[in-house]
Amino acid sequence: MKQGHLWQVGLDVPVDQAEEASRLLSAFFGVPACIYTAAEAATAEVSVYLEEPVGWNDATEKRLRSMLLRRKPRWWQKCLSARLIKREDWAESWKKHFHPLRIGSALLIRPSWSRARPVAGQKEMILDPGLSFGTGQHPTTWYCLRQLVSARRVGRRQAFLDAGTGSGVLAIAAALLGYQPVWAVDYDAEAVRAARANMRLNKVQERIKLMRGDLTAWPAAGRRRFDVICANLTADILIQCMPQLFGRLNPGGKLVVAGILAIQFKEVADCCRDFGLELAHHQTSRGWRSATFVLPPAKKFCRKF
Known part of the structure; x- marks a missing residue:
């Protein structure tokens, strides 16, 4: 060659x-x-x-x-x-294919060659496509980004977990929007390397705890709890790691799930309900179903067996 x-x-x-x-x-x-x-x-x-x-x-x-x-x-x-x-x-x-993305007036994601600039008060992320990982253009990532913006409460401390970070786009967005602390995890070593490079490019590496690990191997309950968790994962992996995700969600917190084929969504939704999560919002785009589930503050967990 x-x-x-x-x-x-x-x-x-x-x-x-x-x-x-x-x-x-x-x-x-x-x-x-x-x-x-x-x-x-x-x-x-x-x-x-x-x-x-x-x-x-x-x-x-x-x-x-x-x-x-x-x-x-x-x-x-x-x-x-x-x-x-x-x-x-x-x-x-x-x-030719990758154009700037604007998530309302809160966030601009652009490639380095784009001349687009943020409007007043809009955070800016620079993200170039790599050989292996994307840039937020996929409808499931787009949904997660909009939910991140919607869930943010300015002046309030909110913890965020990016489960299956890939290029790191969601974790970077969370850090720029003011979430704190921000954790990101992926099983793939190449994903972790790509995410780390993108975090450095956007000067948020000190604000994000990036880890390589298998979510399904984590204990079902963790000391660190999060107000928002994004899990852009396939349906089978989502169901496998639901105990770990539920065990790290604060009461009143939101679990944003994406990467699910519409025909598989019922199985994921039933699993979420079994853990006491309530469906707050969902959207279907080009065969993909994404959704936001909420853990009610006063509701006790009751798993169905």
Whole structure:
């Protein structure tokens, strides 16, 4: 492979199957996949970017196609693509797709090349897309950001936990908005590295406790409690770590869940209700369901068995 080039190996799949495709490619290549979904699009482009010359060849393509043929839906095999791109072409393509995001008058998220500037009183986050992690454009991340802004009470100390931080966008937003303390955790080492770099870029690294860890391995109850917890995770992982999330939520606190396929939401909602959480708000966008649950201040926990 020529120096300065990348292999882009991707799948074009329906939006509601993008996360599954992402997990498939990540597991096969051993690197995180990234998802790009254009506004109002019915399909998503799921890609991995390979820098090693041995990362893509005829034998690898044959193995991947064989695996795809065994998976559902089988037409994934026809949607596989691989091309050699210049690193600068990859960067330029993101400039076309990634535009500044404004979360009301509270927060502006922009790439470093954007000329957009915050209005009076608006906090600013600089976030460039990386090879592996996104920038807040996904509808589930967008929902979490709006809930963060909505839940903030200026002048009041509010603790925030970002469960599955990825690029760190939610933790950084929380720190900029004035949440304190802010904790962020992810199991993936590459995610932690990306989040740490983004926190430094936005000069909030001293305000965020960033950890690598498995939420499901945490004790069910923790000493530190949080007023807002964002868990942008898949449905199966959300359900697995619900005892840990519930055990760290302050009475009256909010649990914001995202990353859930609409067809899987009932299972997650039932799990939340079993822990005494009440549904306060929900939204569906392009096949994804996101929601905010509240732990009533005076309600005692009663798990159904």
